Amino acid sequence: MANNTAAIPVAGVARSSKAQASPWRIALRRLFRRRSSILGIIMLSIIVFVALFPGLLAPYEPTRVLLDKEPIQLRQAPCIHALGCPADQPQHIMGIDGNGRDEFSRLLYGARISLTVGLFTVSFAIVIGTLIGAVAGYVSGWADVLLMRVMDVMLAFPSFLLAIAIVAAWGPGLLNAMIAIGIVNIPIYARVTRASVLTIKEQEFVEASRALGGSGFHILLSRVLPNALTPLIVVGTLGIATAILDAAALSFIGFGAQPPTPEWGAMLGQERSQIFTAPHLVLFPGIAIMLIVLAFNLLGDGLRDALDPRLAQSDMGIKQK
């Protein structure tokens, strides 16, 4: 069986490894032709580095209270020696937070959390959404109708409100918030996968595989799904950006990460009433969120143009936030 299918000389299925490399190489070349996607990649590389090794850059531990150890005050404004801050004061380039901790260190450690949140929620949604969409599109009939109606109902709620409701039911916490955001994003990936599966399953190479006696599951997994990957990569990358924003918003209103976790949305939310006296504690975490989201957006836009120019049209179907 395995020998038989491997021998089918159909484009898009059992290509030799050399031929398979080329469409990706073309896509990569297209990706690097755009200045904005290069910018996104550079920003993302820096963020990933910070997330992997925050200790290398951070002067303090993220949860360490410095109040008794240094001559500082709560919510002290940034002190940068190079910009004229007196040398006898300890340097805190983003100031001190409301609990006497170094804001800059907390910000650096926060990169790890935001990145994890984005990757986890989207992977979660992609795995389940792909499964649902693939079954719906491949099996058709009542399974398709049932599954897609359920997805429609989920899409009928503003996703952020649905996430709030789920977290309210399970109790606040970063993990619950991540799962909630993952759940509300499932329909997006289910729809994308179903749409691709519907087109792919009618193509000749799938028919050939079926004629050779491949089981439905085998065909779906090794013939159809690999060819449905492209839109998922694009939608997924842009979805990470949205997921990070949603998670930050949940933490901001107190439903996500709990103190003392250095999560950017939570850091911002805890100090939001201090905006008039200590604006730096709101400014910096917000910029951090914006930069990581921007990086994923730039990369996602670049990938979309590089992998499938037709997708540019369905822009509006993908991002709802």
Add this chain to the structure above:
Amino acid sequence: MITFTIRRILVSIPVLFGILFVTFFLARVAVKGDPCVATLGERATPQLCAEFMHRKGLDQPVFVQFGIYISDIVSGDFGDSIKDRRPVTQLMAERFPSTIELSVSAFMIAIVFGVTAGIVAARYQNTLADVTTMLGANLGVSMPVFWLGLMLAFLFSILLKDTPLWLPSAHRLSPGVVSTPFYQVYGWQVTKGTAQYQWYQFFANMYIFNSVITLNFKALLDAVRHLILPAFALGTIPLSYIARMTRSSLLEVLGRDYIRAARSKGLTQYLVIMKHAVRNALLPVVTIVGLQMGALLAGAVLTETIFSLSGVGKALFDAIQGRDYPVIQAFTLVIAIIYVTINLITDLSYAVLDPRIRLD
């Protein structure tokens, strides 16, 4: 077109039923915690609780409760708030107007500025104007709405204090300014607690609408000033999406043959763009406008929190915290129905604008 409309409406019906099902079970089954303890607090003895649960019908089997719920909704009865012991419709009449005012003004800002920015960027492609606009739009879609709101509040309420540009950053009216309900101004008789009274209140609570029809210009000006910051905060993200979409769609259209034909007729650049290109380019923009309108409702929750506006978002929060099932159910239900309706209108308007869609 009629067939398409009917088919599209029929498709929405199972979705609406699903929404009823989800709102009920999400509130009743999934939300942990006891409504009795949440309402009565320390006074919640087993005996008082049993009596409480019986009075609210919460001791019936879940499926019976669902049946009662459906029949109540159909007859327009959303029940009473467990906490306030007032009809939920009363709470809606108080809270929805604020959110509607906010969303609608945010949306007008988004459409007007978004489409304009998109046209400018496409018309002057690859110039400084284009690059700045698109840079702004990219930052706009990446910004957390709550952060933008706080920053705007800081800029306009603190840094620009004592200048003419100062804007209020909380509440809907300044202390002392009253938007007297129109039914009182015009002396209309209405009994408290009736459905008519709630509708009157609903419209009266839209301060801008109310102050216009009662010619109360002091309240109008004050309400508008209070609305500027939240509306811009909420509108920026959809504005950025609309600007991006308008630009890319217009650029695509500008490359078409009929545009070249229009140019070769000797039409001015302005006429070519405004009359021939923009109309066709706005098709995909309509879809994104519909989707963003729905997302706006969610953003309104965050914006209301920041600008201390007691709208739908605040009501929903309090209800979730207090396990106030009737309020949670009713509010999520209404929001979901609004959302579905917007999607329906978007689909239909798309079909009106592009006849090819109807054939699918």
